[in-house]
Amino acid sequence: MTSTVPTAVQHADAQQPPITMFGPDFPYAYDDFLAHPAGLGQIPATEHGTEVAVIGGGLSGIVAAYELMKMGLKPVVYEADRIGGRLRTVGFDGCDPSLTAEMGAMRFPPSSTALQHYIDLVDLETRPFPNPLAECTPSTVVDLKGESHYAETVDELPQVYRDVAEAWSKCLEEGADFSDMNRALRERDVPRIREIWARLVEKLDNQTFYGFLCDSEAFKSFRHREIFGQVGFGTGGWDTDFPNSILEILRVVYTEADDHHRGIVGGSQQLPLRLWEREPGKIVHWSYGTSLAALHLNGVPRPAVTRLHRTAGNRITVTDAGGDIRTYPAVVFTAQSWMLLSKIACDDALFPIDHWTAIERTHYMESSKLFVPVDRPFWLDKDPVTGRDLMSMTLTDRMTRGTYLLDDGLDRPAVICLSYTWCDDSLKWLPLSANERMEVMLKSLGEIYPNVDIRGHVIGNPVTVSWENEPYFMGAFKANLPGHYRYQRRLFTHFMQDRLPADKRGVFLAGDDISWTAGWAEGAVQTALNAVWGVMHQLGGTTDPTNPGPGDLFDEIAPVELPED
Ligand SMILES: Cc1cc2nc3c(=O)[nH]c(=O)nc-3n(C[C@H](O)[C@H](O)[C@H](O)COP(=O)(O)OP(=O)(O)OC[C@H]3O[C@@H](n4cnc5c(N)ncnc54)[C@H](O)[C@@H]3O)c2cc1C
Numbered sequence: 131m132t133s134t135v136p137t138a139v140q141h142a143d144a145q146q147p148p149i150t151m152f153g154p155d156f157p158y159a160y161d162d163f164l165a166h167p168a169g170l171g172q173i174p175a176t177e178h179g180t181e182v183a184v185i186g187g188g189l190s191g192i193v194a195a196y197e198l199m200k201m202g203l204k205p206v207v208y209e210a211d212r213i214g215g216r217l218r219t220v221g222f223d224g225c226d227p228s229l230t231a232e233m234g235a236m237r238f239p240p241s242s243t244a245l246q247h248y249i250d251l252v253d254l255e256t257r258p259f260p261n262p263l264a265e266c267t268p269s270t271v272v273d274l275k276g277e278s279h280y281a282e283t284v285d286e287l288p289q290v291y292r293d294v295a296e297a298w299s300k301c302l303e304e305g306a307d308f309s310d311m312n313r314a315l316r317e318r319d320v321p322r323i324r325e326i327w328a329r330l331v332e333k334l335d336n337q338t339f340y341g342f343l344c345d346s347e348a349f350k351s352f353r354h355r356e357i358f359g360q361v362g363f364g365t366g367g368w369d370t371d372f373p374n375s376i377l378e379i380l381r382v383v384y385t386e387a388d389d390h391h392r393g394i395v396g397g398s399q400q401l402p403l404r405l406w407e408r409e410p411g412k413i414v415h416w417s418y419g420t421s422l423a424a425l426h427l428n429g430v431p432r433p434a435v436t437r438l439h440r441t442a443g444n445r446i447t448v449t450d451a452g453g454d455i456r457t458y459p460a461v462v463f464t465a466q467s468w469m470l471l472s473k474i475a476c477d478d479a480l481f482p483i484d485h486w487t488a489i490e491r492t493h494y495m496e497s498s499k500l501f502v503p504v505d506r507p508f509w510l511d512k513d514p515v516t517g518r519d520l521m522s523m524t525l526t527d528r529m530t531r532g533t534y535l536l537d538d539g540l541d542r543p544a545v546i547c548l549s550y551t552w553c554d555d556s557l558k559w560l561p562l563s564a565n566e567r568m569e570v571m572l573k574s575l576g577e578i579y580p581n582v583d584i585r586g587h588v589i590g591n592p593v594t595v596s597w598e599n600e601p602y603f604m605g606a607f608k609a610n611l612p613g614h615y616r617y618q619r620r621l622f623t624h625f626m627q628d629r630l631p632a633d634k635r636g637v638f639l640a641g642d643d644i645s646w647t648a649g650w651a652e653g654a655v656q657t658a659l660n661a662v663w664g665v666m667h668q669l670g671g672t673t674d675p676t677n678p679g680p681g682d683l684f685d686e687i688a689p690v691e692l693p694e695d
Contacts, residue, residue: 161243168674186464188215202415210434219397231501237391242652252404300348340372370553439477464641488617494605507537608648625664
């Protein structure tokens with residue numbers, strides 16, 4: 131655990147099986163499904179070459195398109211912005227091209243095993259990510275209420291931080307059967323996972339993260355709740371998540387999604403880009419050497435979708451920004467759901483009304499980041515008076531919240547993520563330009579490190595993003611509010627279309643919004659695989675009996691259903 135505050139996760143015995151993002155809502159082994167030599171399924175030869183639209187060229191869309199292509203279908207990918215979506219790696223104008231910044235996802239837990247399948251497939255390398263107090267992080271400074279603490283390990287922080295850690299462990303244990311669930315997930319004990327989770331979903335769907343803390347005897351001190359909110363667990367302060375459903379937080383802590391993070395060397399966007407170019411070794415119908423790029427005119431996806439409507443025979447007609455109109459028997463939609471309400475003119479008949487409600491109720495977290503390139507990792511120089519690192523990974527209640535130091539060797543230029551924020555903390559940056567943001571950030575950090583000339587090391591312009599202001603995203607990632615469980619269930623289970631009226635089938639929702647673990651790329655992959663199964667099934671295909679897909683096992687592991695009345 132990279133946590134500033136050790137949690138019950140650390141009680142886990144090293145001899146136990148590894149923790150993976152296996153449930154708790156839908157305990158299906160996507161990693162085993164992907165690793166199985168029988169593959170993901172087959173479609174009848176009469177359907178080979180059939181066009182299927184895939185809207186969105188982010189990770190979910192590219193994974194879905196890649197797997198559909200391998201089955202012998204012809205995915206037609208539409209992308210409004212750039213391949214990669216929220217896996218967006220950018221460079222700095224005029225700087226060494228090896229210097230990059232991760233504007234979206236930047237750190238991935240080893241529990242993301244379906245994601246890891248694709249990272250390995252395209253031969254990408256990962257390395258430990260310098261989170262607060264992570265083993266690979268030389269030092270961390272926690273600066274709260276104007277007081278700074280320097281630490282290389284959690285034991286060097288004042289006692290109150292350990293008290294807060296203890297409170298979090300107790301609170302999780304008492305309120306959410308933490309150890310039991312962690313063990314059940316490791317052992318892939320499906321009945322046990324479902325038993326614990328069914329009870330908790332019913333009990334906690336109406337509860338916020340903050341309410342959950344307040345209800346716990348362990349967190350009766352406001353001061354402890356405040357410190358916890360600002361320093362938190364794993365990647366840092368989670369107080370911006372306090373209004374969200376506690377179920378969202380439990381999914382993260384049970385599956386250790388916020389722990390042991392690794393970054394992708396050279397940037398995460400390479401993953402969808404490499405899949406786009408990849409020529410699968412095993413492919414049906416298409417000749418050897420076919421790739422997604424090869425199936426698209428000039429090797430690029432089609433432009434933004436502007437209209438989606440149903441036409442005769444329950445087919446879906448897609449209009450794009452170039453004016454092109456094409457009709458498909460199946461469409462996989464992976465962009466953020468709000469696109470269906472604003473940027474794309476949609477026919478009401480696309481989804482049942484309950485699904486539209488769920489789409490409308492989707493709640494996003496905002497998020498801003500700003501990176502600057504610097505001449506070298508000067509932070510590793512030692513302060514002549516204290517002997518400490520000149521500057522450290524920094525968690526603070528000041529405007530910057532989280533500052534990450536990213537180096538690639540002592541003698542090379544490096545990158546600082548001056549600030550990474552969520553929700554209200556992100557909105558505070560929204561109207562400011564990149565340079566204005568940098569000025570405020572340098573001022574905040576100057577108060578923590580009065581003797582360090584950060585600006586003197588900057589070698590290029592800052593790059594920044596506020597995802598809520600990106601026209602094709604409108605938010606960073608979904609976070610369910612209390613009472614949203616039913617909406618989430620409707621969206622996630624939408625790929626099981628035999629249950630829908632015949633005139634509501636054919637569009638398959640996938641991607642971050644549809645997943646149980648929004649904000650984690652693993653969910654984008656898992657829901658892509660659900661959609662692939664859904665399309666295969668609709669076109670009359672089947673999986674190999676030795677490798678049942680998510681839809682084949684659905685009835686046995688379906689997410690808990692809460693009553694509507
Ligand atoms: C700030 C931030 C930090 C994150 N950190 C992490 C992390 O550390 N670890 C982790 O695992 N995950 C992280 N995530 C989540 C991860 O990035 C996502 O889960 C994943 O990238 C989502 O992939 P997707 O394909 O579902 O969606 P997207 O990447 O959003 O892809 C959807 C695509 O649809 C396109 N699109 C939109 N409208 C249209 C249209 N009309 N027509 C055609 N295309 C359209 C968009 O341009 C986009 O490319 C983070 C995300 C953000 C924003």
